[in-house]
Amino acid sequence: MAFELAISGDTVLNSDISSCEDERFVELVEQTREADVAFTHLETTGHDYDEPEVYPAAMSGGTWMRAPKTIGEELRWSGFDIVSHASNHALDFSYGGLRETWKVLDEAGVAYAGTGENLAGAREPAFVDTDEARVGLVSMTSSFTPWARAGAARRDMRGRPGVNPLRFTFQVDDETFDAIRTAGTSLGQIVVEEEETLTVTDPASRNTTRRFERSDDQETHRGLHSRDREENLRAIGWAETDADVVVAHIHSHEFRIGGRVTQPPECLETFSRACIDHGADVVVCQGSHAPTRGIEIYDGAPIFYDPGDFVIMADAVTRQPADFYYAHEEGLSNHPLEASVEEAIQARGPIRPWESRTVFKNEREMLSPVGGFFEGPGSVLARCRFDTDYDVERIELSPFQWLSEPESHVGAPKAVTGEAADRTLSHVADLSAEYGTEITIADDSGHVTV
Secondary structure, eight states: OOEEEEEEEEEEOOSOOTTOOOHHHHHHHHHHHHSSEEEEEEOSOBSOTTSTTOOOOSSOSSSOOOBOTTHHHHHHHTTOOEEEOOSTTTTTTHHHHHHHHHHHHHHHTOEEESEESSHHHHHSOEEEEOSSOEEEEEEEESOOOGGGBOBOOBTTBOOBOEEOBOOEEEEEOHHHHHHHHHHHHHTTOEEEEETTEEEEEOTTOTTOEEEEEEOTTSOOEEEEOHHHHHHHHHHHHHHHHHOSEEEEEEEOOOOOTTSBTTSOOHHHHHHHHHHHHTTOSEEEEEOOOSSOOOEEEETTEEEESOOOOSEEOGGGOSOOOHHHHHHTGGGOSSOTTTOOHHHHHHHHOOOOTTTOSSOOTTOOOOOSSBTOSOOSSOEEEEEEEEOTTSOEEEEEEEEEEEOOOSGGGTTOEEEOOHHHHHHHHHHHHHHHHTTTOOOEEETTEEEEEO
């Protein structure tokens, strides 16, 4: 008995796609439907704007993401059985928007992981059962607004709803260490130096502390928060005891310091391998919007450092809070409280990677990452085929790009062939070769034998 798991990256689904009849779109959806289990990352909220307790948060993931309450049905229609939900957009509309999103997913029968009523709930694995296998999912994010982090419950205090965090720390060279000390004191921050460590805190909130350590090798590195690391690995081990196939998911916008957007931080690579050591059969990192990064095969298990955006409808939001308009005020011809959402999106710059490989309009000079965002020509849908022992034996990659018309379906994925397919697959193959992974390209598909 063989088992197939379909893996996709970011689904920024802010309008219905079930009405799309484009044959290139239908071809991809048929692949997710035919898989025994299909996974994607949900990068939006589902609610009616004016429901009780649904308020735009003071801080968002950039754009305040929102989809109609049919989003659960749309995911189910597309063939997706389980979604990761830990991201920088999960709480764009506060706790009310988070709970409404859970409700629409529950009603549609779509399993989800990565957010919860408290930290234990956010770290808890989700499961989906089929005749062939039980699939478990642990979802976490390194990219989130500080207040969106779920809080642990105590015997005398309830926990806090939010996302399952995987926080970063920093080890820096002496020059950077001294510059941070100088900048912190110059900006009126609370700066404390103790035993080769700096803590920099905003006076308004002692919970917004950044910690910097001197690095031993005089290079600057990201590290991982030790408690977040260990507790997420423990959650993966828990899932492994209860499932045949375990997926570990990490939503991360971060890139390698001094590197390109296609390069994940070294600590994320190390942690992904640790996830496999602790029981994960597949690791899916996503969120770079590169759109794609490489694939590594570690100890017989695939690590997708980013398969790329599946649906990218960030421009399809119909309302935004005043904060969004003020953030892009320079590009508006009308007062921020009078401008239309379409005008504000144009001022920000449309998020359409198939049209631009540079930066948003309000980012005048991109110094980091090197080369800016949106480097790749497209994304891939990965279908992992497992043998009877639930080990991955081969992977098939289907390349795709995105519809640019009609406006109702802009950002929906479309299968590509010929030169477009070859460009996308060759790009992923080049990035994967850095990890020693060989991708064979034939018949508009990529193939990896594990």
